Amino acid sequence: MKLSFVFSLLFALVAGPAPAQPRIQNLTAIAVDGRVSVRFDLVDAFRNEKTVQALQSGLPTSFTYVVEIYRDRPNWFDEGIARSRIEVIATFNSVTREYLLNYRRDRKLVQSETFTDLDMLEKHMTMIDEPNLFEIGKQRPYKLKVRAKADFERAFLLYVVPWQISTHWRSVRVASPPEPKP
Secondary structure, eight states: OHHHHHHHHHHHHHHOOOOOOOEEEEEEEEEETTEEEEEEEEESTTOSHHHHHHHHTTOOEEEEEEEEEEEOOTTSOOEEEEEEEEEEEEEEETTTTEEEEEEEETTEEEEEEEESOHHHHHHHHHEEEEEEEEEOTTSOGGGEEEEEEEEEEEEEETTTEEEEEEOOOEEEEOBOOOOOOO
16 A cells, blocks of 8 residues: 555656646626626646647647536536537738637637737637627526636547547636626
């Protein structure tokens, strides 16, 4: 028993710290007039050197965000209300030295932008701010939750089976806007 602990500790020291995995942070959902606005960040997405190399070699690099709103029902199945899919796709043009960013919501192109700075591109690919993303009508916001995850890389298991690498789901209760102070 003690020998296995020593070996696992030794392996952990030799292997070093695990690389930072991309994750969803700062998720907020605010309901105003029957519509829910959602905002969140994907952090550590560009820490993987392969992502930056693939982007700068001209390969289209994309992050796909799945955002869902649902009614949380403890001890029972959650009631799904709506789901949105946000795709952020960047391509590098080596002739003009510019990055083309396409932003799609539910498979429809919302906007296209060009950037010359990689840091600015990273900011626009990883900071999601969607005003009025979901329509909730007269449902009470405090009974609803929003959850989000990001699909950021495709790999192959045993060189044959496609495998999507994703973040964990992050969820938050829908809030009402703060009351104005008199």
